[in-house]
Amino acid sequence: MNFASTERAESFRAEVRGFLAEHVTDEVRRRVEETGTHHDWGLHRAMADRHWIAASWPEEYGGLGWGPWEMNVLEEELFLAGAPRDGMSLTMTATNAIHHAGSDEQRRSVIPRVLSGEILLCLGWSEPDAGSDSASAKTRAARDGGSWVINGQKMFTTMAHEATYVFLLTRTNTEVPKHRGLTMFLVPTDTPGFELQPVHTLGGERTNITFYSDVRVPDSARVGEVDHGWDVMRVALSYEHGTSWGAHLERLVQRGAAWARATGRIEEPSVAERLARAATDAEVAMLLGQYSAWVGESGRISDVEASMAKLFSSEALVRHSGELVDVIGPEALLKDGQPGSVADGDFEHAYRQSVVRTIYAGSSEMQRNIISQRGLGLPRG
Numbered sequence: 001m002n003f004a005s006t007e008r009a010e011s012f013r014a015e016v017r018g019f020l021a022e023h024v025t026d027e028v029r030r031r032v033e034e035t036g037t038h039h040d041w042g043l044h045r046a047m048a049d050r051h052w053i054a055a056s057w058p059e060e061y062g063g064l065g066w067g068p069w070e071m072n073v074l075e076e077e078l079f080l081a082g083a084p085r086d087g088m089s090l091t092m093t094a095t096n097a098i099h100h101a102g103s104d105e106q107r108r109s110v111i112p113r114v115l116s117g118e119i120l121l122c123l124g125w126s127e128p129d130a131g132s133d134s135a136s137a138k139t140r141a142a143r144d145g146g147s148w149v150i151n152g153q154k155m156f157t158t159m160a161h162e163a164t165y166v167f168l169l170t171r172t173n174t175e176v177p178k179h180r181g182l183t184m185f186l187v188p189t190d191t192p193g194f195e196l197q198p199v200h201t202l203g204g205e206r207t208n209i210t211f212y213s214d215v216r217v218p219d220s221a222r223v224g225e226v227d228h229g230w231d232v233m234r235v236a237l238s239y240e241h242g243t244s245w246g247a248h249l250e251r252l253v254q255r256g257a258a259w260a261r262a263t264g265r266i267e268e269p270s271v272a273e274r275l276a277r278a279a280t281d282a283e284v285a286m287l288l289g290q291y292s293a294w295v296g297e298s299g300r301i302s303d304v305e306a307s308m309a310k311l312f313s314s315e316a317l318v319r320h321s322g323e324l325v326d327v328i329g330p331e332a333l334l335k336d337g338q339p340g341s342v343a344d345g346d347f348e349h350a351y352r353q354s355v356v357r358t359i360y361a362g363s364s365e366m367q368r369n370i371i372s373q374r375g376l377g378l379p380r381g
């Protein structure tokens, strides 16, 4: 691997840092912490104004034509600044799929509103009995004349309470193997019969259960061919794996080191040693993310490398957030705003949230399956 980032990417890093220092204020962070909604419309629209929401897209489609290096820098800096980015990343996962598989009408009516920062999309894939294996989805879509009637329930539809559309995975055929009877729809969240209920997770993040009771949509809401929804899902899933998971750990190490220096506890060998171990893993995690970006730059699909980066980084975050809480002591468990809390409650927050990160965007076991089967050529488990 060539470890050198591009000159363009590094000059861009300074620009992103300046921008985030201005827009990711303490007030924004506090609101995210209080509501669990990892999205800020002000930040989102300011990014849209700079064409950063779809920066990897060609200029003719409203992007900036950036390569994986530049995108990696943007993601790294967003994570390092603790910027709320769920709205943007979920929206772009769906929008990339619509860009590839949607109708001309969908592209015309949805994409410009996404790129201008006007609307968000969310992902309605997981169900109570279909998470890792989302192709087992049971939410039913049945044809009725020129429209479709949808009935069922989705679990973990994050950002549905802010989104204009759910990018919904449905079952349209029960007579064929599960991957072949699925169809995707773009369902407006103001359609009668659509309801949601908030779910607050261990990590503090708010997500939703979404319910579909005789939700009627026209055939023009269908994305891709009937019963070929899995082809559309595969496109979407290839955009779900980010490359910057390591930046969470890097941010924690930076805050841990600042705490240790400010309190003088950096002099204690056990504190220094634990910080050094965390810093070493953070470096490995960042390099795995950069390796994945570099593989993408070389024109290959970096699914195995992205899985390596996600698996190592999210599991290292669990280990080190626990170790740092251990080193700091009970006050590390106080939340932001509570008297005596340390580093704005960042350690406490990371301790809770790290576990959740090993689940979404593919659990650790699913990442191991990808690495062993596609990377190492081992048989299916």
Ligand SMILES: Cc1cc2nc3c(=O)[nH]c(=O)nc-3n(C[C@H](O)[C@H](O)[C@H](O)COP(=O)(O)OP(=O)(O)OC[C@H]3O[C@@H](n4cnc5c(N)ncnc54)[C@H](O)[C@@H]3O)c2cc1C
Pocket (backbone or CB within 6 Å): 090, 122, 123, 124, 125, 126, 127, 128, 129, 130, 131, 132, 133, 155, 156, 157, 158, 159, 201, 205, 207, 356, 359, 360, 361, 362, 363, 364, 365, 366, 369
């Ligand atoms: C905070 C949060 C936000 C989310 N946001 C969204 C969203 O916006 N949209 C959406 O559609 N979904 C979302 N999800 C759902 C997420 O994708 C699923 O939780 C995840 O895929 C795991 O599915 P599950 O929870 O049903 O667990 P299960 O799939 O039931 O897994 C349970 C356990 O079994 C293991 N396991 C499962 N299959 C295998 C296998 N083949 N081999 C080995 N081990 C296996 C898993 O690793 C896990 O440990 C979100 C989840 C969380 C926690």
